[in-house]
Amino acid sequence: MPDTAAQIVDPNALRAEGVSRHYQMGGALVRAVDGISLAIRRGEFVALLGSSGSGKSTLLNLMAGLDRPTSGAILAHEKNLGEMTSEELARHRSHTVGMVFQAFNLLPRMTLAENIELPLRLAEVARAERPGRVNEAIRRVRLEKRATHRPAELSGGEQQRAALARALVNRPTILLADEPTGNLDSATGDEIMALLREINESGVTIVMVTHEQPRADKYAHRTIVLKDGKIAASGDRP
């Protein structure tokens, strides 16, 4: 069934059904994610909160298709990621989701524009179409004057904005952000959060991992608190 049809039928962008991810660490079994079920509606902005090791990044990686659950299912627009081949998962990461990381993860030898073009290369977007798409993404994060700079020449906030542009260039429906303000000062962090809200308002579903409760409360529609791989609390923004 085409994506658009699935999206019309299903109001959820992402759904977890009893999903677990266990690791064997030496003799011990680590239950990073342990039987979580949740649904994230299309256009929703959800913050995953929790202390270090609570399983929030693992859950995000499962939603991204970077990892596979030990049991249960993760569904993106009603498609079970666990049943996808590695090629299909790569396509899911390329077309359905965009990712940003705490460490920005821009490739240091490429300019900002080249970094943003990278997902277009991977998605085999026609060359003629790429400059327009790159410029559109750069405009969206307001980095027009920095297009030819390398990451080392940008501030932390600019690097995270560039990473956001890279995540959005393939026009994904879901944005997964892993501690996007973790490496930024408070003011710059607020700038990024404002940008995330703007992106969310354009219709992109956002799942953000953070340990900053006040920021989550301020910007997210809903917060989910994880503890020991389970949902400890969940609540809509007041």
Place this chain on the structure above:
Amino acid sequence: MKLRDLTELAARNLREAVLRNLLTTLGIAVGVASLVAMLSLGVGLQNMATERLSRSGLFNAIYVTPQSAARRFGEASFTPDNAARHPLDEEARKAIEHLPNVLEAYPEIRFTTEIRFENKPYMTMVAGVPQSSRGNASFDGMTGAFFSGPEANEAILQIEFAKQLASQPDSLIGKQIVLRYGERQALPAQASAKGSADAGLPAGFSVIPREARLRIVGIVETEPGGFGGFGRGRVLIPLARAETLRAAQGSDLRELVRGSSARAAYENLTVRVADATDVKAAEGSIKDMGFAAFSLLDAAHNLSIVFVVFDLLLGIFGSLALVVASLGIINTLVMAILERRREIGVLKALGAADRDVKRLFFAEAGVMGLIGGIAGVFGGWLIGRALAFGTNIYLHRRGLGSANISAVPWWIVIGAIAFAVAVSLIAGMYPASRAAQLNPVEALRYE
């Protein structure tokens, strides 16, 4: 990912660790250069041998005799009768010349006679030389010039004979010698047979003394000749001119005594074909015409087998360096995986499939192989030229003329580059599949 994007990213990655990748590429280039230099020597020596042998006229020539002349013991078909049925005469020569790929058929004309120079007589062997032998290696570096035309009244002297005529052989160029010989003239059949006890025997011939004045145009160091060939004479004259002399030869008397024919018949013919590969077919056709034929084709075939084995051995030794270079590629790419672990994780997070990561590393190995291959071919060519240059200096010092011992034909160029790319891709297989199998979550955590 599309090939152009892959290549661009691979080239960018290679530029990043430029020194290490340059050294690895240099390793490939050295390997390819050694391979190309070895093969270029093998091919060069083969070309030299082939050229010299083909210019000797040995391998594109067929030696034809009447069957009676072929001393093949025990074969009943070789009888004078048979020879009489198939005389090797002018008619047969023309028929042979009309066979496919036959360039010419010429008789061996050679007779011992008297030469007069400055009124002094010298006995020597005179031989007819076809105009086509102008390119024969024996005439390389000759003093003077080759015959100006097929029927020119000119002579080329072999140096030992020239030394008998003058202490300074070079001074003979342009001077005249007088050739004194016996011309064969056929007698009418009735003149010898009518009313005598010899009736029924074929007609004979008379020998008339003649003279011909010839201008010395050249002096050769070696005596040209050999298998089925012209020459083996001390005074060489144009073959067509020699034929017009109708000089009586030893074979005339033998044929007369055998009673085979009063017609002028050849003792043998040398048939030259366009290429050594044409020899077999032409030899078969000549045999079908009822003549004995012999060529050195088998010897040439064995020679080419020797060179193929020689080239193979040189290629194997040359390839060893390339195999060592391939270990450098593996090392470089494995190091690159360690350094670019996080980058591989990012690529996967952005949508790169395992296949894309694998192809990226493959492309990097391929680009190194391609650049190394091109540089190596150039290096190998330079080594070959340097060896040829050194060899020529050595040969010149020993007064042996020059020789081109190195050749890099197009198939070596294409083959060596393709081989370098193939070896590089094979070397890149392990690192590429290792990179593709990296867990993206772990790779993204890597610092």
